[in-house]
């Protein structure tokens with residue numbers, strides 16, 4: 001029986017994609033880069049995803065991602081602009097933005113009181129706390145597990161072991177890994193990480209990405225509303 005739920009933040013509770021489009025549209029104008037076009041977002045998405053996967057494989061750090069991300073995007077778009085300066089704008093703007101994923105607030109409301117709720121993220125600490133606060137989601141969580149503060153990141157074993165330890169410091173009864181469900185959009189960070197720690201997993205997969213057979217989660221949903229059918 002599930003007793004605790006760990007939510008991923010970006011693109012599970014808060015829409016990072018919607019934010020990026022917003023920041024590109026406004027930022028390109030502000031930086032005199034020229035008009036933003038819909039076809040530009042997929043370029044950012046591909047480069048950003050590649051960099052985050054490199055972080056998950058411990059090949060680069062988040063600080064390194066910040067240095068190269070927008071230079072790579074601008075280069076791929078054939079735009080001449082200052083990548084690190086745009087990164088600063090992008091990050092400042094993100095700090096104050098929290099666009100909820102459809103159904104996220106309703107789901108938290110539904111789960112509240114039934115389960116202990118936690119949120120886990122590889123993003124920067126103050127930024128993620130602030131964004132959950134703006135979205136009105138912060139009060140739902142017993143505790144946040146943010147990599148910057150934990151000193152390790154998803155999907156490492158150390159990260160999920162630390163989550164388990166902290167959850168049990170909060171809980172009255174002992175909670176075993178299989179009584180915890182991880183809900184997230186990343187097959188690498190959330191699903192593989194949770195599975196390796198012996199936890200149950202739910203993949204939020206609105207884009208219907210193909211999941212490799214050996215990485216199947218316990219549940220797969222295309223909308224957050226569907227989570228209510230098994231929790």
Ligand SMILES: [Mg+2]
Pocket residue numbers: 008009010011012184185186
């Ligand atoms: Mg995510």
